[in-house]
Structures are given as structure tokens and as C-alpha cells.
Amino acid sequence: MRAPTPRESALLESLCGPASPSEVAALREAVARYGESLRLAARHRELLPVDLADALVANLDALLADFAALAPDAQRLAVGGARYFISDTDAIPDQSGVLGLDDDVAIWNHVARRAGRPDLEIDE
DSSP states (O other), X not given: OOOOOHHHHHHHHHHXXXXXXXXXXXXXXXXXXXXXXXXXXXXXXXXXXXXXXXXHHHHHHHHHHTGGGSOHHHHHHHHHHHHHHHOTTSSSOTTSSTTTTHHHHHHHXXXXXXXXXXXXXXXX
């Protein structure tokens, strides 16, 4: 597993912040929709790593489902991690092929560790 690059970490930090319960619910929906859009795109781009997209969606949803129980810093990171995943401007375009989700996984694993949920890390 690789660590996030300085550029990826800076982008994550810019996306972190507080969120109301309704904003968290909207993020959960946006993550699910984005995961579905990647599955649809994989029909035409066979090298898209759908397994990683599915794992990201499931693990982001699991963390966001427990949002109220997280420490404030972990909440901020969970929001940033979700926003990073669904962002069109993350470090590597998600639909660019087999490596498109590498940055998302690196960011996610960083978020999961810092949020105290290493059980949600994804093996690449």
C-alpha cells in the first residue's frame, strides 16, 4: 500500500470539514451514485478497477454510517475522504484505466487509519 503523495494529501485537506447529518446523508448518496457511474463506465473501459470502486463505496459508506460516533477530527477526515472519491479533480482521473483509483485508495487508507478504523483499509 502506498502513502498519499503531498499533492494528494493537500487536496484531501482542502476537502475536509464539518458536515451536518443531512450533508452526511447526501455524501453517502453521492458516493453510491459515483460508484454506480464507475460500474457503468467499466462496461466500455474494461481496465477500470470495479473491485476497488466497490470496496471504496462500501467502506466509505460504513465509515459515514458511524459518523456521529466518530471523533471530530475523524468526522472531518471522513467528509474529506468521501469528497475526494467523488471529486472530478482528484490527483488521477478515476476513469483513466487500471491506475485510476490508486490515489483514491491511498487517500482512503490514510483516512481509515487516522479515523481509527484500520479494519476498513483496502488491500490494493
